[in-house]
Amino acid sequence: MGLPAQKLIRSRSDIREGVAGLRAGCGVMRVIHDRVGDPPLRRYRADFAGLARIIVGQQLSTASASAIWRRVEQLLGEVDAVSVGRARARALSAAGLSRGKVQTLKALADAVEARDGLRLQRLARMSDDEVRAALTCVHGIGPWTADIFVMFCLGRADAWAAGDLALQVGVARAFRLGERLAAGEALEVAERWRPWRGVAARLIWADYANLRKSGATR
Numbered sequence: 001m002g003l004p005a006q007k008l009i010r011s012r013s014d015i016r017e018g019v020a021g022l023r024a025g026c027g028v029m030r031v032i033h034d035r036v037g038d039p040p041l042r043r044y045r046a047d048f049a050g051l052a053r054i055i056v057g058q059q060l061s062t063a064s065a066s067a068i069w070r071r072v073e074q075l076l077g078e079v080d081a082v083s084v085g086r087a088r089a090r091a092l093s094a095a096g097l098s099r100g101k102v103q104t105l106k107a108l109a110d111a112v113e114a115r116d117g118l119r120l121q122r123l124a125r126m127s128d129d130e131v132r133a134a135l136t137c138v139h140g141i142g143p144w145t146a147d148i149f150v151m152f153c154l155g156r157a158d159a160w161a162a163g164d165l166a167l168q169v170g171v172a173r174a175f176r177l178g179e180r181l182a183a184g185e186a187l188e189v190a191e192r193w194r195p196w197r198g199v200a201a202r203l204i205w206a207d208y209a210n211l212r213k214s215g216a217t218r
Contacts, residue, residue, distance in 0.1 A: 007157035007195060012041055018157060018199030026192060028174050029200060032207045039202035046153040047120055048112060049079040054148050055104050055141070056097065068096035081112040104140030111138045124154055151198050160197040162187045170204035173211070 009015060015038055022029040044050035056072060057065030072095050076083040084092075084105050092102045111118040118138065123131050128150050135146040144163040151159035161167060162183040171186045172178050181189070193200040 008155045009041070009043065009157050009198060010155060012038070014157070015039065015041055015199060015202070018196040019203070021196050022193060022200055022203070029193070029203060032174060032203050036203060036206040036210060039199070039206045042152050042202065043155055044153045046124060046149075046155075048081050048084075048108070050153040051108065051120065051135075051145075051149055052079050052084065052105055054145055054152070055101055055108070058101065058145065071095040072097070081109040085109040085113060100140060104138070107139040108141070123149075128156065128159065151201065157198045158195045160187065160190050160201060164201075166208040167201055167204055170208040170211075174204065174207070 007014070009018070019029075019033055019038055023033055044053055052072075053065075053069055056069050060068070072092070073079060075091055075095050076087060089099075089102050089106070092105065093099065097105070108118075112120065118134060123134060126134065128147075131150055131154070132143055132146040135141050135149060136143060142163075144161055147159060147161035147163070150156050151161065165180075167190075168183065168186045169180045171189050172181045175189060177185075177189075190197050190200065
């Protein structure tokens with residue numbers, strides 16, 4: 001059986017199409033979109049560098065993650081399995097990476113370079129579950145990282161990151177369901193946004209960022 005067809009987000013016009021669909025079907029999405037406008041596109045390459053960028057950005061603000069990523073690019077030039085594999089751990093740490101992220105990047109480089117290892121170019125032909133299974137075999141890569149790869153590197157419009165804290169808080173606030181939902185609860189709510197859950201997530205993240213600026217999430 002082939003991979004079921006799924007809309008891909010490649011451009012801002014795809015974001016606008018998703019927003020229109022969400023506004024038509026969900027009053028909560030209309031309210032959020034009225035507050036934040038169209039969310040950012042946020043697309044990365046579906047390769048080693050794209051996955052590495054997601055790893056670098058784990059548990060960091062967008063600004064902090066971008067600053068560290070620029071330093072990593074300055075250090076390595078082309079960010080790929082070869083350059084990461086050759087880089088000294090001390091140099092990667094000096095660029096701002098935690099010990100855990102250095103270890104994860106090194107493990108990813110080893111997995112990609114292994115003879116029967118991870119083939120990132122094949123992930124686009126796999127289902128979301130298969131992508132998660134393949135990526136989480138790498139030490140240090142968990143479900144959140146895999147889900148963000150599906151969303152921002154593979155660009156799948158219906159992707160959803162169930163373990164994301166901001167989505168759990170944002171969904172709870174949007175529906176007045178308390179301070180934060182469990183991953184499964186947020187996933188259940190998000191069913192109403194198919195086949196545009198990836199755009200809904202972008203809207204919720206933008207709204208969450210505004211709430212943080214106003215101090216409403218504290």
